[in-house]
Amino acid sequence: MEILKKSLDPVVAMVIVGVLDIFLFLVVGAWTVGGGETMITGLLAKAAVGDELHRLPFWVYVFKPSFYYWKMYISLGMLFGAFVGAVLSKEFYWRVPRRMDEWVMITVGGLLMGIGIRLAFICNVSTFFAITPQMNLGGYLAVTGIIAGAWVGSFIYKKVLES
Amino acid sequence: MHHNSLTQCLASFFFAAVVGFLMQRSRFCNTAALRDAMLFKSYRNTKAMLALMIVTTLGFTAFMSVGGGHPIEFEVGINQLVGLFLFGIGMVLAGACTVSTWVKTGEGNIGALWALIFTFVGMFLFSLFWSAYYWPPAPATMSATPNLKGLQFGIANAATLQLKTGIPAFVFGLLQTGVLGGIYYGIVRRERAMARARETAKTETAGVEAATPATVTAVSDAGAA
Numbered sequence: 001m002e003i004l005k006k007s008l009d010p011v012v013a014m015v016i017v018g019v020l021d022i023f024l025f026l027v028v029g030a031w032t033v034g035g036g037e038t039m040i041t042g043l044l045a046k047a048a049v050g051d052e053l054h055r056l057p058f059w060v061y062v063f064k065p066s067f068y069y070w071k072m073y074i075s076l077g078m079l080f081g082a083f084v085g086a087v088l089s090k091e092f093y094w095r096v097p098r099r100m101d102e103w104v105m106i107t108v109g110g111l112l113m114g115i116g117i118r119l120a121f122i123c124n125v126s127t128f129f130a131i132t133p134q135m136n137l138g139g140y141l142a143v144t145g146i147i148a149g150a151w152v153g154s155f156i157y158k159k160v161l162e163s
Numbered sequence: 164m165h166h167n168s169l170t171q172c173l174a175s176f177f178f179a180a181v182v183g184f185l186m187q188r189s190r191f192c193n194t195a196a197l198r199d200a201m202l203f204k205s206y207r208n209t210k211a212m213l214a215l216m217i218v219t220t221l222g223f224t225a226f227m228s229v230g231g232g233h234p235i236e237f238e239v240g241i242n243q244l245v246g247l248f249l250f251g252i253g254m255v256l257a258g259a260c261t262v263s264t265w266v267k268t269g270e271g272n273i274g275a276l277w278a279l280i281f282t283f284v285g286m287f288l289f290s291l292f293w294s295a296y297y298w299p300p301a302p303a304t305m306s307a308t309p310n311l312k313g314l315q316f317g318i319a320n321a322a323t324l325q326l327k328t329g330i331p332a333f334v335f336g337l338l339q340t341g342v343l344g345g346i347y348y349g350i351v352r353r354e355r356a357m358a359r360a361r362e363t364a365k366t367e368t369a370g371v372e373a374a375t376p377a378t379v380t381a382v383s384d385a386g387a388a
Binding site (some may be wrong): 007008009010011012013014015016017018020021022023024025026027028029030031032033034037038040041042044045052056057058059062063067068069070071072073074075076077078079080081082083084085086089091092093094095096097102103105106107108109110111112113114115116117118119120121122123124125126127128129130131132133134135136137138139141142143144145146147148149150151152153154156157158 | 167169177178184193207219220227228234237241259260262266268270310320
């Protein structure tokens with residue numbers, strides 16, 4: 001089990017992920033996360049309010065809550081795989097942000113990610129590892145957007161950390 | 164459209180379980196790939212991101228040349244630029260992207276779980292907004308309701324390029340690989356130059372050598388965080 005304690009070279013890890021991603025592309029579609037998260041949101045909302053949810057056309061036309069949606073299992077699989085990896089390498093432990101400004105940044109960041117994904121209809125994974133490799137024009141627009149956003153975000157992040 | 168077979172769901176789960184494991188073991192993070200390059204001039208994750216893009220570009224365009232695979236078919240719009248701009252700010256503030264929120268939650272990171280919960284909240288807020296206005300433009304291919312034509316450009320990818328030009332999609336894929344490879348090579352050269360600069364600085368200030376290695380450790384720590 002010594003090998004599990006060593007950190008993997010990310011380039012090697014991502015080349016393996018790339019080969020697997022090509023297989024997934026043949027079976028069902030390229031790796032993506034945002035859609036699955038939206039479906040989880042829909043299922044949670046449905047569990048909370050029941051059929052009332054259908055009063056919102058978004059959950060009728062765009063994402064009708066269903067358990068048979070492959071992208072959702074991408075999220076659950078990553079959670080499971082990371083948990084196994086962390087337990088095997090004895091890296092699982094509870095980590096809680098300590099500073100209040102961290103909590104605020106995470107909350108605002110999470111909201112912006114959720115809104116951004118739905119506005120764009122794609123997430124960062126589909127941007128970099130699905131539609132840009134498919135040479136989709138939307139991918140190039142999205143890469144431009146995310147680089148600009150990360151630049152602005154880094155600027156804010158630096159200002160908050162320095163204060 | 165949101166109904167897949169059990170096999171497809173299981174295949175997705177197994178794919179993602181391996182991905183989650185590899186991500187956890189390699190500490191790859193897409194946020195760090197952009198943020199660390201901009202803030203710390205550290206390219207560990209950026210190189211991995213480019214390597215993955217090169218492999219998938221070759222694979223996807225090769226299969227798209229013969230009409231294989233499941234390319235995403237949606238209408239390109241200006242909303243991709245704006246949406247990912249907001250996402251880019253959000254991921255740096257949250258310190259995690261869509262992948263690392265799940266991976267870090269799997270490691271017991273409560274901050275990542277919190278980011279995930281608020282991603283769901285953000286998505287739900289957006290669904291309220293969308294339901295009220297049917298805007299911003301949901302691509303017709305996804306909502307069955309075409310709207311805001313001026314900001315939608317139709318479907319455009321390697322397959323449509325092949326259809327229009329008669330040149331196999333893989334040729335375009337090779338061109339893109341060349342560009343990505345060029346960026347990768349540029350980063351490697353830059354890293355070498357930085358390493359050389361550090362070496363020179365070290366020999367020049369042999370007496371006070373502690374300063375430079377300390378900064379280097381700080382940077383690599385930030386990259387792994």
